[in-house]
Amino acid sequence: MPKIRHQPTAPTLARQLAPGDVIDAHRHDDHQIVYAARGVLAITTDKGSWIAPATRAIWVPAGTTHAHRAHGDLELHLVGLPARDNPLDLAEPTVLAIGPLTRELILAYTRSPADDSPERARLRAVLLDQLRATPQQPIHLPTPTDPRLSELCDRLRADPADNSTLTVLGRRVGASERTLSRLFKTELGMTFPQWRTQLRLYHALVLLADNASVTAVAHTCGWSSTSAFIDAFRRAFGHTPGAHQR
Structure with missing residues (x-):
């Protein structure tokens, strides 16, 4: 260490x-x-x-x-x-x-x-x-301690565009949707959709800093369309991704 x-x-x-x-x-x-x-x-x-x-x-x-x-x-x-x-x-x-x-x-x-x-x-x-x-x-990604929740979070960090439901993700890590929903609230202080949005915004900021196009960032981070990404980004930061890059 x-x-x-x-x-x-x-x-x-x-x-x-x-x-x-x-x-x-x-x-x-x-x-x-x-x-x-x-x-x-x-x-x-x-x-x-x-x-x-x-x-x-x-x-x-x-x-x-x-x-x-x-x-x-x-x-x-x-x-x-x-x-x-x-x-x-x-x-x-x-x-x-x-x-x-x-x-x-x-x-x-x-x-x-x-x-x-x-x-x-x-x-x-x-x-x-x-x-x-x-x-x-709240631009924060807390670190989970439960091994099932940690594995799920690691999977989505590796692929933030993964749109799998919590039920499907639960099968991959060996936990029920109900258990994972409880863990998100007790360990991370937010719901699963809130955490996934935070993760995607986190990745979007990094990609925009590396001069990726707004369309590419929207696709890579899992938004259904470029306009959906722009709307989510504006709600979070008060300006568009294009203004952020400028």
Whole structure:
């Protein structure tokens, strides 16, 4: 098992990552906001995976062991916050909706010199105020523990376009539809259709970051038509896949 790096202070900085670049598992004693101004960022912990395009950021609580992966050319912005500063009182990694003002505050704060100037303190205070009003978004794939549910989830991760019913999938993993429905709710906190939609949106973001066409993404991820994919994407992210790529 690779050694997990411990970094007492979460850095505040901006950096570039190439497609496929990975920041190995590590943890901080501080909270951290992780934001991709360009590209798509995925964060993985032992509890699951979170993914965020440029309209989302990921809150990583102090002490959380996590790894980063870049999809597409990634412009990464990291904001470290002391453990006492938790404006949303979040104890788990969470995807946050990022509006235009919060985006510009993050960019300005991570690009300005790290000092104790009054100007920087005011910038940080406004950023925290904005975060307090930031809605949370459910772009999260929890990690199951039941072996039957794990096998089912792995099968669909390998082929998100698989449209098999839960009954059919249950036969493949040796569990009834009723048992699997219960496990989705108790272990993952969502229904099977909700989880499959999350999975497909997750894959769609990755493929769009790699410049796949909207039609190809719709087909690969299992939507019945390109228009159905565009509608689902707009409901989840507030804009179309084409606008997302631009």
